[in-house]
Amino acid sequence: MSIAAKIHPRAFAIEFKDLATWSVAAQFVAEWNWPQEVIKPLGRILKRRSEAALETLSPETMVTLLTIRFDGSIEPREQIQIKGIKGRLFRVYPGDVIFSKIDVRNGAIGLARDDIDCMCVTSEFPVYSVNIDKVLPEYVKLLFRTTIFKKLLNSMISGASGRKRIQPSHLERVIVPIPPLRVQQKIVAYWSDAQSLISAIKRSIETIQNDSEKGLLKRIGLQIPPVIPRKGCFTINLSQNERWDTFFFRKDFISLDDQIRSANYTTLGDSLNFISRAWKPSDFPKGSFEYIEISSVTKNDGITHTRSVSVQEAPSRATTLVKAGDLIIATTRPYLGSFTIVGKKHDGFVCSSGFSLAESLKTEALDKEFILFFLKSEAGLRQLERRMSGGLYPAIVQSELEKILIPTPPLKVQKEVVAAYNNGLAEIQRLRIESKKISEEAGQQIEEMILGVSSVEDI
The missing domain is CATH 3.90.220.20 (DNA methylase specificity domains)
Known part of the structure; x- marks a missing residue:
């Protein structure tokens, strides 16, 4: 048996009181390695926000619809008037958790940014305010992106093939670890430090690409x-x-x-x-x-x-x-x-x-x-x-x-330019490998900390 999940044999029994849906896949059970008092349903920390845009805005108001990518980033689309959208729109505020009913199992969940004006989404994107007295929004985002949580999500999907959705009510009943805020802060800080290192490497790569090319062109x-x-x-x-x-x-x-x-x-x-x-x-x-x-x-x-x-x-x-x-x-x-x-x-x-x-x-x-x-x-x-x-x-x-x-230019200069360019490419490749290693190690460590199999106090 895995530390992450209880794997059922080909034939198994479930008590009727524990049967949420008539699906074998839905009987997946996550085994969080935390004290029982830390394990709570998501509904305790997330509150569904269903504020229709037209409750506070006029049909002529320009709003920004959002795109949620599989890496959890949220990007604004072009602004549009509410009256130009078919169907209802719902307000989103900075720090809200938003996910795609269809793609949340692929990682399409994110935190609303504070630099986008008048954010709105359709009913396909449930919105939740976060109880910041109990949980950090950034911790929720990391939790949702763990492998074990994605398996839980896949056990809850419903609908026809290709358009399978996660229903908000099912999501809210999921039992997850909500450790004390100081523990969440350590987990989030570890992730943020890793992302800072990766961002620094990306900037180094951009500098090599720009400076190297400019210098080599200047030489000719x-x-x-x-x-x-x-x-x-x-x-x-x-x-x-x-x-x-x-x-x-x-x-x-x-x-x-x-x-x-x-x-x-x-x-x-x-x-x-x-x-x-x-x-x-x-x-x-x-x-x-x-x-x-x-x-x-x-x-x-x-x-x-x-x-x-x-x-x-x-x-x-x-x-x-x-x-x-x-x-x-x-x-x-x-x-x-x-x-x-x-x-x-x-x-x-x-x-x-x-x-x-x-x-x-x-x-x-x-x-x-x-x-x-x-x-x-x-x-x-x-x-x-x-x-x-x-x-x-x-x-x-x-x-x-x-x-x-x-x-x-002289052939000698051409060969020197090519050699310098290839050296730059080799350094870029080295930095990419380093960045990938940091990302993978950080992801594994975050996974283990949230599962509860790796001590947060040791980081």
Whole structure:
């Protein structure tokens, strides 16, 4: 038997007085390792708030609806008038506990922030005021996010598959540990300290990313200008008019273009051999291949995942066979920087037609990794942004991609820039691993403290 829960055998008996619902899963029993006087129903510390918005506000009042994410964070949506919403709205006040009936079991519970004006939610989001004389709102949030509590929630779900909900009345009857406030404060402080360390690491990563790129671009003679949109009327030489589009002539685009052209440069089309490499069913005798979608590639991590696809059911966009050493450039939403050089691990995979593929270099004066660094830098992304077209899914066509300007400093400088960039990436990876370790250890410690199997006094 686990310290966390009593696991029933295949056949078991429940006394009728203990039977809340006709569900085997609902008979899950949490075993909190606390003195009995600490174990109390949630209804003792949370009071349901059902204040209809129209009780205190007019239909014309602008209110802020809320989004609750699975990590417990709460984000405001755009403000809207009450009369523009179908159904009833309910008021939320700073410090209130809010959860999603459908997604609370996935972690969608949070505390209302104090920097959002006139918060409201629909009836799908129960709201509770917290009895701060007995419990800290932050402790409630940590409690709700423990593994054992999520199991309890899953034992209470009801409704059709895909729309299963936790009913507030069931939630309020759940028995949980409510230790003295000083103990709760220690648990919350431990979590806050861990989050402060993680936030400090995130700031360090951002500093490395920003300072490293700026320094390396400066070394090749480039300084990224601030975004400067055009206002009013302006004139250009007809010889400079590549397209009838005022956005194309944004001042920072022109400034960056002038900086690159003031030194040695070439174009992407003159630097790389772009090809189309179709695959054949015979390339995959096992009947399936690993597919690299645009969402599989990120600016900072390259190819993060792939999915196995049957040759017989291959998506229409799964068109291109990739080999180690290929440079693939996402042409849909290119400003996201989803570009990478294919490694040996992904040799022989298939990528989406949303990538442009370059097999090799046309010149020995350029390093392929330097080209990749430059394309993912702000200097490269600004040029891609300038030349893309389209509304909802902006993209860059091949002819425009090949017009991207690439500086050509001495090869020695290129290799030094790439080495420094890779060192920065290695440090970022180290910091991410450290952050993940702190997060996992803190989560485990919080779990054990709330279960009561780890002493709070020892932290």
